[in-house]
Amino acid sequence: MIEVKNIQKSFDGKIIIQDVSAVMKAGQCNLIIGASGSGKTVLMKCMVGLFDPDHGSILYGGHDFTAMEGRDKTEIRKEIGMLFQGSALFDSQNVEQNIMFPLSMFTDWTYKKKLDRVNEVLNRVNLPDVNRKFPAELSGGMKKRVALAQAIVLNPKYLFATNPIQGSILKPPSSSTNSSKRSRSNIISLL
């Protein structure tokens, strides 16, 4: 469970988000909808620790993430997968190397085992046979699916997605489809 308590974040004195509170329960997919520039991504970046909020706290499983330092924060981050708006793939690495990167960094698996896992997640995002392609050779939607494959390769407990509808890789609930034409959305999925 993730609890957001009275979060406020400002840049150069301009308040972007103020007094935001929410509870996100395990097994649920939570959608943050808002107009462009309303602070959805800022809230999400606060939740994953990329921005430090001015006030308030964020609790992962009851533990205050905002008050954590060093190793404790890193341990929580290892349970987080995030899909960025611009995909954030490494240009100099091919699809296989991009997805394998977290596995190489955090596991001592053999190459064969890592490759099997890479192919498994690529199949899950419907992208078989693109292992040797570089990000520059992929379309925007394909890049997002590769980024999703990278985000889920370590089986994260929490999956954050910034503007996932762009490229149509994650569909919001049907009730929100109409509003997505006017607004953008971020998804937080607790797996």
Add this chain to the structure above:
Amino acid sequence: MTIFSDIGRYLLMIKGMFARPENGKMYWKELIHQCTEIGFGSLGIVAIISVFIGAVSTIQTAYQLVSPLIPPSTIAQIVRDTVVLEFAPTLVCIVLAGVAGSRIASELGNMRVSEQIDALEIMGIKTKTYLVLPKVIAALIMIPLLVVIAMALGIWGGRLAGVASGIIDGYTYDRGLKEFFDPYTIKFALTKSYVFAFIISSVPAFYGYFVKGGALEIGRASTKAVVVSCILILLFDYILSALLLPT
């Protein structure tokens, strides 16, 4: 005030580099990659510059030494000391600030702008340690090696030009190289090259790592990184010469 804020952030970045790696193998792989990029990637330009600098030094020294009382082997001594003390460490490092420094700044800047650094942070990777430290260590290993190669090529280029233009014969040049040789000049040049290597890697890394904006800002950061690195190289060249060379 910006300059103090920048110095503070630079020092915090340097402090932040020294953390325990998540996976030694991956860091080693990155270090080898950076050694290849910084070392072999700059070898060609360093070789060309060194040979021509040595050649020009020989011709210009001969042009200025007109007295028949000065033995021709003096040309080799002057070329040797000029190349070892100044041209190889300082000029080569200024060129490297342009070649390797701009590459480091633009690589990190592009990673910052395209959210790749954020992605690494979220994976739980210490980005300053993973992205900056291997570049600094690679520079500290490869740049002094490049400087040693530049010394050898510069002296050889001087011999080549001297013999080809009939200024000095090969035997006299070789004899001149051994006369009044002080090994301390090599130590001094290597000390400078280590200091410059740290500047060439860490300053552009700072400008690239903290870039904000888009493609235009990456270009600006890259240019600023090269300019600041060159100024710092010249400043430390003066400071080290004043401190370490007995006068």
